[in-house]
Amino acid sequence: MRNFLKTTLFIVFIVTFLAFLFSLVPQKEPFKPITVDKRDVEGVSVSAEIELQSIAFKVYPEKRIPKTGNWDTIVDFEVRNQKTNEKYFAENTTTNNWGLGLLNLPPRNKIPSSNNKVVVKGISHLSKVYNKIPFLRMYESYDFTVFGDLLAGDTHPSADDFINSLDISTLINKLNTSNYINDLNGDSLVNSLDLSIQVYNISRAGEKS
Ligand SMILES: [Ca+2]
Numbered sequence: 001m002r003n004f005l006k007t008t009l010f011i012v013f014i015v016t017f018l019a020f021l022f023s024l025v026p027q028k029e030p031f032k033p034i035t036v037d038k039r040d041v042e043g044v045s046v047s048a049e050i051e052l053q054s055i056a057f058k059v060y061p062e063k064r065i066p067k068t069g070n071w072d073t074i075v076d077f078e079v080r081n082q083k084t085n086e087k088y089f090a091e092n093t094t095t096n097n098w099g100l101g102l103l104n105l106p107p108r109n110k111i112p113s114s115n116n117k118v119v120v121k122g123i124s125h126l127s128k129v130y131n132k133i134p135f136l137r138m139y140e141s142y143d144f145t146v147f148g149d150l151l152a153g154d155t156h157p158s159a160d161d162f163i164n165s166l167d168i169s170t171l172i173n174k175l176n177t178s179n180y181i182n183d184l185n186g187d188s189l190v191n192s193l194d195l196s197i198q199v200y201n202i203s204r205a206g207e208k209s
């Protein structure tokens with residue numbers, strides 16, 4: 001009985017001693033998976049600017065004969081800052097019978113996506129200004145015909161965006177010819193019909209003036 005007690009006390013002593021030794025061993029940090037704070041990722045802004053590459057547009061010169069499919073002309077097309085009037089782009093181009101023009105823009109052009117206005121002036125026509133035109137895609141397309149036709153009559157070589165007696169005398173000098181600029185209605189002949197369109201618009205100025 002005494003031996004049993006001794007043995008039991010010895011075992012208890014050994015277990016306690018071993019437990020004490022274990023407690024002295026430095027414990028390892030529990031394993032932690034590596035996590036990425038979402039805020040770190042979201043804090044990085046990835047920006048890719050879309051560069052405008054082309055603009056397709058449609059404008060109708062007024063009072064053409066025949067009335068449809070006869071809307072070709074030559075236009076100065078400009079993109080400017082809506083407020084400062086800074087010019088970002090300007091090109092002269094020909095529109096087709098359906099009034100369509102296509103402009104290919106130079107690489108690395110500085111046309112911003114907003115705060116733009118477009119100015120269109122026909123070779124025989126007063127200018128029109130289209131405000132707040134956004135450029136958000138690589139290939140933009142605008143139908144400006146909904147804002148009305150280009151008014152005809154600015155035919156003097158000064159192209160001063162104003163219709164006056166100089167324009168009238170220019171057209172009269174081209175009567176009975178097929179001069180493209182003075183053939184306002186596009187029927188291939190400069191005559192009294194063209195003169196009447198011009199007289200109707202006398203003293204009018206373009207919108208950019
Ligand atoms: Ca003029």
Ligand SMILES: [Ca+2]
Pocket residue numbers: 182183184185186187188189190191193194
């Ligand atoms: Ca004509």
